[in-house]
Structure formats: C-alpha cells, structure tokens
Amino acid sequence: MIPYGRQSIDEDDIRAVAEVLRSDWLTTGPAVDAFEAAVAAFAGAAHGVALSSGTAALHAMMHVAGIGPGDEVVVPAMTFAATANAVCYLGGTPVFADVDPRTLLLDPADVERKLTPRTKAVVAVDYAGQPCDYEALAALCRQRGVALFADACHALGATQDGRPLGALPPAMTALSFHPVKHIATGEGGMVLTSDEQTARLLRRFRNHGIDTDARQREATGAWHYNMVELGFNYRISDIQCALGLSQLRRLPDFLARRRAIARFYAQALRGIPVAEPLAQRPGAEHAWHLYVVRLAEGIDRRAVFTALREQGIGVNVHYIPVHLHPYYRERFGHGPGLCPEAEAAYESILTLPMHQGLTDEQAARVMEALAHAL
Numbered sequence: 001m002i003p004y005g006r007q008s009i010d011e012d013d014i015r016a017v018a019e020v021l022r023s024d025w026l027t028t029g030p031a032v033d034a035f036e037a038a039v040a041a042f043a044g045a046a047h048g049v050a051l052s053s054g055t056a057a058l059h060a061m062m063h064v065a066g067i068g069p070g071d072e073v074v075v076p077a078m079t080f081a082a083t084a085n086a087v088c089y090l091g092g093t094p095v096f097a098d099v100d101p102r103t104l105l106l107d108p109a110d111v112e113r114k115l116t117p118r119t120k121a122v123v124a125v126d127y128a129g130q131p132c133d134y135e136a137l138a139a140l141c142r143q144r145g146v147a148l149f150a151d152a153c154h155a156l157g158a159t160q161d162g163r164p165l166g167a168l169p170p171a172m173t174a175l176s177f178h179p180v181k182h183i184a185t186g187e188g189g190m191v192l193t194s195d196e197q198t199a200r201l202l203r204r205f206r207n208h209g210i211d212t213d214a215r216q217r218e219a220t221g222a223w224h225y226n227m228v229e230l231g232f233n234y235r236i237s238d239i240q241c242a243l244g245l246s247q248l249r250r251l252p253d254f255l256a257r258r259r260a261i262a263r264f265y266a267q268a269l270r271g272i273p274v275a276e277p278l279a280q281r282p283g284a285e286h287a288w289h290l291y292v293v294r295l296a297e298g299i300d301r302r303a304v305f306t307a308l309r310e311q312g313i314g315v316n317v318h319y320i321p322v323h324l325h326p327y328y329r330e331r332f333g334h335g336p337g338l339c340p341e342a343e344a345a346y347e348s349i350l351t352l353p354m355h356q357g358l359t360d361e362q363a364a365r366v367m368e369a370l371a372h373a374l
C-alpha cells in the first residue's frame with residue numbers, strides 16, 4: 001500500500017537519536033532548546049515552545065489565551081477534531097464556521113456571522129498546507145476585539161507573500177511533528193509566538209504550572225519551586241527533539257519534493273476533468289501536507305475510494321466535519337446544515353498520497369489508478 005503520508009528517517013536521524021541517548025539529558029535538556037530555536041528561526045518567529053504533541057500545543061495556546069467556561073472560540077468545521085477539542089479542554093465552546101469551497105480554508109465572511117459578544121478567539125487552520133486569508137481574518141478580529149490564532153499543523157514551510165508562518169498575524173501558531181506531518185519527532189508539537197511573556201506562560205503550562213524548570217534549579221542549586229497554576233506534563237523529550245533537529249535540516253528537501261509531486265499531480269489532473277485539485281490562494285506558497293482533490297458531482301466517492309485502496313493506493317478523507325462527530329452532536333446538539341460548504345466538500349473529497357518519500361513511479365501509479373477508477 002502506498003500510504004497517504006509517511007515519515008522519512010535516514011541514518012543521520014538515527015545517529016542524532018543515538019547520540020542523545022548517550023548524553024546526560026533525555027528530557028528538558030539542550031536538545032529541546034536547540035530544536036525550539038531552530039524551528040522558530042526557520043518559521044520566522046521570535047520564540048518556539050515545544051510540547052509533547054500538536055494537540056498539547058493547541059491546549060496550551062487556549063490556556064494562555066485565557067479561554068474558559070462561557071467563552072466561544074470560532075474554529076473551522078473542516079479540520080481535525082483536536083482544533084475544537086482544545087477549546088473544550090478549557091470548558092470553552094467551539095463555534096464552527098464554514099470554509100471556502102475552493103480552498104477549504106476558513107471563510108472570513110462566515111467567521112463574521114459566527115461572532116457573538118462571547119467570542120474570545122478565532123483559531124484558523126491552514127488546511128492541507130496553505131495559509132488562510134490572514135489579512136481578512138486579522139482585520140475582522142482587530143475590529144471586533146477578538147484574538148487570532150493559527151492551527152498550522154499542516155503548514156510548516158508555507159509562506160504568504162514571502163512571509164513565513166511566524167511573521168503572519170496570528171498571535172500564536174501551533175505545529176505538529178506527528179509522522180505524517182512535514183517533520184517527525186514521533187509525537188511532538190510547538191507553539192510559535194513573537195511575545196516573550198506568552199512564551200513564558202506556555203513553558204509554565206507545559207511543566208505543571210511550575211515557574212522554573214529542572215535545569216534552572218540545578219544551576220542555582222535550589223530545591224524550592226513554585227507551582228503557581230494548574231498545568232500539565234506536556235514536555236517533549238530530548239530524544240524527540242534530537243530527531244526533530246535532524247529532520248529540520250532535511251525539511252527544505254522534503255518541501256521541494258512535496259512541491260514537485262503537487263506539480264506532477266496538477267499536470268496529470270488536467271487530463272482527468274472529474275477530479276479537481278483545490279484552489280491555491282494568491283501569494284501563498286503551499287507546504288502540501290495533504291493533496292486533496294474534489295470529485296465531480298455524481299461520482300460515487302466511496303466506490304472510487306474502494307477501487308483505489310484495492311489497487312494499493314492509500315487514499316484517505318480529510319476530514320469528517322468536526323460538528324458531525326457524535327461527541328459534538330450530543331454535547332452541543334449539532335447536526336447537518338450548520339456548515340453546508342464543509343458538509344458538501346466532505347461528500348466529494350479524496351486525499352491522495354503525498355509525502356517526501358513518494359517516488360515518481362508511485363506518483364504516476366496514483367494518477368493512473370485514479371484515472372482508471374474514475
């Protein structure tokens with residue numbers, strides 16, 4: 001089976017992990033600092049705070065934003081459940097907004113319709129790997145006194161008008177290093193921010209709400225520490241960060257490969273008019289976490305999906321609109337009709353294999369099998 005996404009691990013990655021295993025620090029050590037600094041520099045942010053997963057990054061982001069019971073946070077319906085779950089962890093209410101049918105990115109006009117006096121924040125998702133319309137979203141949020149954050153778990157390496165993620169308007173930006181994402185740490189995530197105080201609060205939340213870490217105490221020889229709020233153990237290990245650092249060195253090649261596959265698919269899809277790639281926003285350089293096509297009306301997506309799986313092509317569907325999951329239906333009374341564009345898209349989308357290890361021959365096989373199935 002050609003998977004839709006997969007990590008690429010080489011001997012340098014393995015050596016980096018072996019090296020850290022022989023060192024003094026398996027967690028909360030220098031590899032964490034080095035990884036944070038390297039990702040932040042790559043993404044054009046002043047600070048990076050690494051956590052145990054992208055989900056932990058989103059949770060930390062919502063905590064530092066001060067989300068609590070009674071607060072509403074607008075999120076897109078077309079995303080992975082974790083975006084909305086992070087709001088629920090704090091007792092807040094996720095409010096689902098619809099997406100632009102051409103890009104499946106958060107639609108600023110629907111966000112505006114969903115704002116209420118209780119709205120505290122908007123979390124935009126860079127679906128498939130291209131930045132949202134942050135100019136429009138930031139103008140709206142500024143005008144209404146609402147915070148703007150990004151779930152950029154799909155978008156490491158993307159830019160908008162030449163600006164990297166860390167230089168875009170969201171005050172905090174969450175990343176994931178799950179193996180299907182651009183770089184892998186096994187499990188892992190990060191929050192990017194330009195604000196030092198925000199970074200400090202994120203670090204405190206990831207370490208039980210304690211305001212100093214083990215190395216700081218070792219340096220001062222002090223046994224005393226203050227737990228000043230309820231936090232979590234959301235730390236990431238040096239083992240993971242050593243892998244992440246090594247992967248980050250390979251990221252430019254990974255991105256170039258993903259972009260080459262996207263160009264090949266786009267070219268091949270010109271000959272398959274019933275499967276259309278999603279639109280690219282002007283000025284956006286796509287990071288291609290996912291390659292998603294929309295099948296023309298009347299095409300049986302399930303039949304195409306099954307035929308491709310039978311051919312060994314690991315197609316997938318991203319995503320079931322979050323408000324249609326049983327938890328959200330039961331807890332908030334949601335159902336079909338809340339976000340019609342996301343719901344319609346869900347019926348016709350198909351994710352094709354896209355990862356840096358995909359060969360030309362495999363990419364050609366994907367297109368042949370798709371054309372045949374259609």
Ligand SMILES: *Cc1c(COP(=O)(O)O)cnc(C)c1O
Binds near residue numbers: 153189
């Ligand atoms: C992967 C992903 C997450 C969660 O990341 P984990 O590292 O798996 O916890 C959150 N949001 C989106 C959009 C994602 O794709």
